[in-house]
Amino acid sequence: xxxxxxxxxxxxxxxxxxxxxxxxxxxxxxxxxxxxxxxxxxxxxxxxxxxxxxxxxxxxxxxxxxxxxxxxxxxxxxxxxxxxxxxxxxxxxxxxxxxxxxxxxxxxxxxxxxx
Numbered sequence: 001x002x003x004x005x006x007x008x009x010x011x012x013x014x015x016x017x018x019x020x021x022x023x024x025x026x027x028x029x030x031x032x033x034x035x036x037x038x039x040x041x042x043x044x045x046x047x048x049x050x051x052x053x054x055x056x057x058x059x060x061x062x063x064x065x066x067x068x069x070x071x072x073x074x075x076x077x078x079x080x081x082x083x084x085x086x087x088x089x090x091x092x093x094x095x096x097x098x099x100x101x102x103x104x105x106x107x108x109x110x111x112x113x114x115x
Contacts, residue, residue, distance in 0.1 A: 014076040022054060030059045031066040033081050064088065075099055 018028050037059055040048060060066050063081050067073070072094045075082060078101070086103060089095065097104050097112040104110045 017074065017076065018058070022058075028058050029066050029069055031061075031063050031081070032059070032077065035059060036061070067093065072096060075101065075104075 021028050067088045070093055074096045076098045078099050091109055095110045098114050100112055
């Protein structure tokens, strides 16, 4: 979503990143605690169906599944689940932080950009 606390996908820079990664042949999994595709309605649902049909198969509802299945995790939205994520990270999973989260900076598998 474009900001914490909403399920609005329109104008989300994260969607552009995901779309580009998928276009380049990468498998992308998404976790967003604010997003439940089965509850989307109106223009938000229409936007998803018309512009991002692949997202239904990419969205996970369980953060543990995301961590278990990922080689790289991009943190693009700040929420309480991020700190849970930090504790679950496998040291072989590369973390790309777009938010400047201080707790992550001590990890060897961490890189912060774009802040």
